[in-house]
Amino acid sequence: MPEKLDLRADCANCFGLCCVALPFAKSADFAVDKDAGEPCRNLLADFRCGIHANLRERGFQGCTVYDCFGAGQKVSQGTFGGRDWRRGPDVARQMFQVFPVMRQLHELLYYLDEALTLPPAEPVRDGLHEARDEVVRLTGGGPAELADVDVPAVRERVNALLLRVSELVRAGVPGRGKNRRGADLIGARLKGADLRGADLRGAYLIAADLRGADLRAADLIGADLRDADLRGADLTGAVFVTRSQLDSARGDATTRPPESLGRPAHW
Structure with missing residues (x-):
């Protein structure tokens, strides 16, 4: 073991x-x-x-x-x-x-x-x-x-x-998500965006509007989610997400974080 x-x-x-x-x-x-x-x-x-x-x-x-x-x-x-x-x-x-x-x-x-x-x-x-x-x-x-x-x-x-x-x-996601690796998405308007299977490694999502966005199976390793609005967003199945990333973002009772992490107390 x-x-x-x-x-x-x-x-x-x-x-x-x-x-x-x-x-x-x-x-x-x-x-x-x-x-x-x-x-x-x-x-x-x-x-x-x-x-x-x-x-x-x-x-x-x-x-x-x-x-x-x-x-x-x-x-x-x-x-x-x-x-x-x-x-x-x-x-x-x-x-x-x-x-x-x-x-x-x-x-x-x-x-x-x-x-x-x-x-x-x-x-x-x-x-x-x-x-x-x-x-x-x-x-x-x-x-x-x-x-x-x-x-x-x-x-x-x-x-x-x-x-x-x-x-x-991400290969298992129909239509394969976009490659936004390292992208500057600071303050981006992504409300309701279909980001299933997207490569968001190291992306700058500071203060991005991700309300209701579909982030299932997205790769979020190293993504900067400070003050990102995740209310209503679906992150189930998203990979390489850390608790500190969620802590730095804004969410609510309708946000669906990865099951292993749970919901931050301040949401």
Whole structure:
């Protein structure tokens, strides 16, 4: 049986790494500027967020849509064996360097795990298992090993497989959806659009009007859905959708998200 990793964020077992290691700039998503390696002003001594219940109201919407895919607890409790950056400042720099690497590896595992559940992916199932085994092995490395991981090279190998899976899934859609990969669809009027089986990988759908759109079996990996209006949209069967994408969009009780993700609480 393949090793099962928890790819869901468990903040209680993390040392607030996303609140320290990552930088952010004052914008609509963040109320202040913060440099990488600088603790967020809202981070408490016990590594909890002091405004967690009011992040959106306090101007930190970016925090509500961030997902580490479980990398935080993996680095905190696994890679560094429970030694935190406050009590062990000598490991802080290396911990903050490793966290983004682990996060990217866990994201790849998220997509690989989903791909392995899709019946049309059968022709490349062996390759998916091999790729997953490789990424799992990398996540188990020590701090120095993780810092040396060539993430772009790993992404390239995995992405070739995910592209093939996407083609196999979308090939089963009558009429085959349009290729809008990386398209600039910011603010696009797509109300009621038939986007079944569309390739929307990396598309910019910021503030797009997707009310009532049919996105069944569409590939949404890396698509930017910030403030996209998904009210009444059908995303059942859409592939490579993450919870953070849904969290960043607007939806309601009539939106049909992928069954594995459910509906965000703020919709």
